[in-house]
Amino acid sequence: MKYALIGCGRIAVNHMKAAINNKLEIVAVCDVLPEKMEALLAKYDLQNDTSIKRYTDYKQMLAENDITLASIATESGIHAEIALYCIDHGVNVIIEKPMAMNMDDAEEIVRRSEEKGVKVAACHQNRFNVAIQQMRKALEVGRFGKISHGSIHVRWNRDHSYYDQASWRGTWAQDGGCLMNQCIHGIDLLRWMMGDEVEEVYGVTKQQFHDYLECEDIGMAVVKFKNGAVGTIEGTTNVYPKNLEETLYLFGETGTVKIGAMAKGSGMIHPNMATMLVYVTTDAKADPADLQKMLSAAVDKSFNMCTVDGDTSTNDSIFLLANGASGVEIKTEEDKKAMADLVLAICTDMARRVASDGEGATHLIEVEAYGLPTEHDARLVAKSIAGSMLFKAAVFGRDANWGRIMAAAGYSGADVDPTRADCIIKSAAGEVQVMKDGFGADFSEELAKKVLTEHDITVIVRFYQGDGEAKAWGCDLTYDYVKINGDYRT
Numbered sequence: 001m002k003y004a005l006i007g008c009g010r011i012a013v014n015h016m017k018a019a020i021n022n023k024l025e026i027v028a029v030c031d032v033l034p035e036k037m038e039a040l041l042a043k044y045d046l047q048n049d050t051s052i053k054r055y056t057d058y059k060q061m062l063a064e065n066d067i068t069l070a071s072i073a074t075e076s077g078i079h080a081e082i083a084l085y086c087i088d089h090g091v092n093v094i095i096e097k098p099m100a101m102n103m104d105d106a107e108e109i110v111r112r113s114e115e116k117g118v119k120v121a122a123c124h125q126n127r128f129n130v131a132i133q134q135m136r137k138a139l140e141v142g143r144f145g146k147i148s149h150g151s152i153h154v155r156w157n158r159d160h161s162y163y164d165q166a167s168w169r170g171t172w173a174q175d176g177g178c179l180m181n182q183c184i185h186g187i188d189l190l191r192w193m194m195g196d197e198v199e200e201v202y203g204v205t206k207q208q209f210h211d212y213l214e215c216e217d218i219g220m221a222v223v224k225f226k227n228g229a230v231g232t233i234e235g236t237t238n239v240y241p242k243n244l245e246e247t248l249y250l251f252g253e254t255g256t257v258k259i260g261a262m263a264k265g266s267g268m269i270h271p272n273m274a275t276m277l278v279y280v281t282t283d284a285k286a287d288p289a290d291l292q293k294m295l296s297a298a299v300d301k302s303f304n305m306c307t308v309d310g311d312t313s314t315n316d317s318i319f320l321l322a323n324g325a326s327g328v329e330i331k332t333e334e335d336k337k338a339m340a341d342l343v344l345a346i347c348t349d350m351a352r353r354v355a356s357d358g359e360g361a362t363h364l365i366e367v368e369a370y371g372l373p374t375e376h377d378a379r380l381v382a383k384s385i386a387g388s389m390l391f392k393a394a395v396f397g398r399d400a401n402w403g404r405i406m407a408a409a410g411y412s413g414a415d416v417d418p419t420r421a422d423c424i425i426k427s428a429a430g431e432v433q434v435m436k437d438g439f440g441a442d443f444s445e446e447l448a449k450k451v452l453t454e455h456d457i458t459v460i461v462r463f464y465q466g467d468g469e470a471k472a473w474g475c476d477l478t479y480d481y482v483k484i485n486g487d488y489r490t
Helices: 012-021 034-043 058-064 076-088 103-116 130-140 184-194 288-301 333-356 375-387 389-396 402-410 445-451 479-486
Strands: 002-006 025-030 053-055 069-072 092-095 120-122 147-155 198-206 218-225 230-236 245-252 256-258 262-264 277-282 317-322 364-372 421-427 430-436 456-463 468-475
Touching: 002 012, 002 058, 012 025, 012 034, 012 069, 025 034, 025 058, 034 053, 034 421, 034 430, 053 058, 058 076, 069 076, 076 092, 076 103, 103 120, 130 184, 130 245, 130 333, 147 184, 184 218, 184 230, 184 245, 277 333, 288 317, 288 333, 333 364, 333 468, 364 375, 375 389, 375 402, 375 456, 375 468, 389 402, 402 421, 402 430, 402 456, 421 445, 430 445
Parallel strands: 002 025, 002 069, 025 053, 069 092, 092 120, 147 230, 277 317, 364 456
Antiparallel strands: 147 245, 198 218, 218 230, 245 256, 262 277, 364 468, 421 430, 421 456
């Protein structure tokens, strides 16, 4: 299948990864900023692939190539315009959320795609999360009985720095507000689970704290469905100083579900676990030996790849608690695989949150190590970089110091060849390649500082020695960490 990507910004990474994983023939990429195209391709070692054409005009791209499928990952306000043009030219499209900014455009996309025989998909990938899939399966087999009501709570933080990333953010024309931008995935899940058409909606939106924006920063709604069920929506970007939660509830005649977990800790955190208390709960019935096996495997790839300060303590614990209250028994191999995937997904999410919440931390650091001789080597490299005090301090100081990254990889104990190594640092603000083939690359220090200003930082180190890969999570080292622990007993 011949594939093209329109828009090469932050979310485009997911589209490119999906195209590669599904072995699509990537014909072309398009963005008004050529440097974004090159940065995206470089992440996947495609920067020298001359078969992938570059365009700044998507209309020219469609005119000059026989494209089967295009992803639209531009700012929201032009999704409909591009989608309709693709449809009119017989190209199937995947449209980033939202598919359009108003109902007229959305309905026109549906109408015209049916007329032209073209397939259209909106990106609501959260439907495929392991926990959501299990929730949906339970719903379809009637385990909840008649649905009474459901709710979605999206309690996020979006400060000035987030909206400064692009001029279109926070505008009615291109962003649409917190309900349209931040909450749309949660709203989609609620609608999907409630299983019927919407009959009536009433609510309120308001601009509370973001007076520099056009659109709302809080929205509340009550939704009445034609099947008699009721839904509530709470969405806001006013949670300070950081994100709080995104939670989906479903209440039925014979069952209730909430997807979540709880973790405490974030000092003296280092593999293997540390001062940490984690509780993951389920109302499923399962054999304790099976649960222990699932949990051990999940912890090895999540909490044991998490570090705050390189220190450990005596009271590290994680519990997987199953009360069997639902009467649903996990006994088939298929059920066990689904449950294991769910436990891993929850533990990975919680491990990232623990690292993000490190004492005094201002950055979450995710390290991705690829191309090592074995998975063991990749784990050593990833954990070593995430735990390097020098690199953690460099992140705090907005210093893209690739030497500290490679030094940590070198002393990790892994089998590494530094002459065959590349390194990229990225965030929501962009990405920079700081190392190429074992040597420092020519990069913009100004852009690097901008990249390192974001809260979530990703470091990608790629060797070319095998297929081993791993991820680890850490945080930066700040003045506040010293203050907190310097005053620990005084």
